[in-house]
Amino acid sequence: MKYIYMLLLVVIFSLGTACNKPPTTLKIYAASSLMNVLNELTENYENNSPHTILISFAGSSTLRQQIEYGANPDIFISADQIQFQKAQGLNLLDKQVYKLADNKLAIITNNPDIKTLNDIIQNDISIAVGMNEVPIGNYTNQLLNNINKEIQYVNNYSDLFNKNVVSKERNVKMVVSKVLLKEIDVGVVYQTDFEAVINNQMYKINMPENINIITSIYAGILEQSLNRSFSNEFLDYISSNDTKHIWLKHGFITED
Secondary structure, three states, X not given: OHHHHHHHHHHHHHHHHHHOOOOOEEEEEEEHHHHHHHHHHHHHHHOOOOOEEEEEEEOHHHHHHHHHOOOOOOEEEEOOHHHHHHHHHOOOEOOOOEEEEEEEEEEEEOOOOOOOHHHHOOOOOOEEEEOOOOHHHHHHHHHHXXXXXXXXXXXXXXXXXXXXXXEXXXXXXXXXXXXXXXXXXXXXXXXXXXXXXXXXXXXXXXXXXXXXXXXXXXXXXXXXXXXXXXXXXXXXXXXXXXXXXXXXXXXXXXXX
């Protein structure tokens, strides 16, 4: 009888301990272009959860490399499918993939007289882009290839464009900053970056939709994560119908 009593005490104590686990901190690595939308989503989530979300923002390629060399977040959110697939190929992520939203490119300027793609390639224009190895740089190159194929533009458009490139940045937020501070005339960024800085001193250059680049936002849980259940809960939340209006508010494209 005494043995059974002691056993019950152990069980009750274990259940009490499990029910009073301290709040968890979920660590996320996310592309810098997602800063505004993820900050809002995180704030909303934390208002209804005892847990804490800690997000580190940088270029998708930089984050993927950090994970490859030993960094241990719970979740990786990439603005570039290539970087996400590289992480998958290295078996860094589990098999469940969350597609969160789509985005597209925008060419921004602080000069209201720069209005068209042809204006960008004039001799006195300075341009900032992303480095080739980061997503926004890769997408910029794809955009230039599309422009080269259009008959209304000179067939060496990309050469004339690159001649005016004076700054190649590590991530898209740095490109935006160069244009905002008027250090550079023109920058190639995401549409969501333009939405975040719309004001009387920032303009978007006209660009036909058929040459624009659509990008996708993917998220996955790290194989080494010890917070798998919490990670699934958070990703289910930010990819749910209940949060679509937040993605749309920040200029992203969501599926109907």
